[in-house]
Amino acid sequence: MTVKIVANRKELNDAFTVRKVVFVDEQNVPVEEEIDQFEEDSTHFVMYHDGHPIGAGRFRILDGIGKVERICVLKDARQLGAGKQIMNTIETYANQKGIHKLKLNAQIHAIPFYSRLGYTTSSEEFLDAGIPHKTMIKTI
Numbered sequence: 001m002t003v004k005i006v007a008n009r010k011e012l013n014d015a016f017t018v019r020k021v022v023f024v025d026e027q028n029v030p031v032e033e034e035i036d037q038f039e040e041d042s043t044h045f046v047m048y049h050d051g052h053p054i055g056a057g058r059f060r061i062l063d064g065i066g067k068v069e070r071i072c073v074l075k076d077a078r079q080l081g082a083g084k085q086i087m088n089t090i091e092t093y094a095n096q097k098g099i100h101k102l103k104l105n106a107q108i109h110a111i112p113f114y115s116r117l118g119y120t121t122s123s124e125e126f127l128d129a130g131i132p133h134k135t136m137i138k139t140i
Contacts, residue, residue: 001054001082003089006044014053015046022072029129034070042069043093047086055082059090066094068104087117091140101139108132 006012016035023029038060047055055073059066068090073082094102105128106114111121114136123135 001047001049001077001080001085003045003047003055003086005089005093006046011046012044014048015044015056015058018046018053018056018074019070019072021074023070023129026075027129027131029131033129038069045086045089045093047073047082049077049080049082055086057086057090059093061097061099064099064101066090066097066099066102068102071104083113084117087114091138095140099140101137103135103137105133106136108134111136 004011006015019034020031023034024031039058042058042060045057045059046053054077057071058069060069061067068087071083071086073086091102094100103122104114104119106119108125111134117138119136119138121134122137125132125134127133
C-alpha cells in the first residue's frame, strides 16, 4: 500500500471515487455536501493497493492550523492499517509545511481510531451531514 499526494486529475478522481463509495454510497451523505467548495484549496491524498485506489483524505490550512478532512478507506481494506498510513502521511506533510497543530471532525464511531493516533476530543457532539461528530486536536 502506498499513499500519494495527488498530482494529477486521474489521482484526484481516484480519491473522489473512494470518497463517494464511503461517504455517499455507504453513509448516505449527499454528493453536493461531500464534494464541496474547499476541494480547490485542499491538498488531496490517495492510497493505492495493487494499483487500485482504496483510501483518501484531504488537508487544508486554516489560521495556521492543519485541518484533516475526508479520511476514508474502502470497507475491504479497513483492517489493513490503511487509515493509519494515510494519517501518518498527512501528518508528515503538515510538519514539512511548518504546521504543528492539527484538528479534525471525527465521526463518533471513529473517535477510538483517532485517539490511538494521539488526537484528543475538544468539542461537544455535533451533526455534520446528519452524522454525529466531535472535533479532535493533536500537536505534532
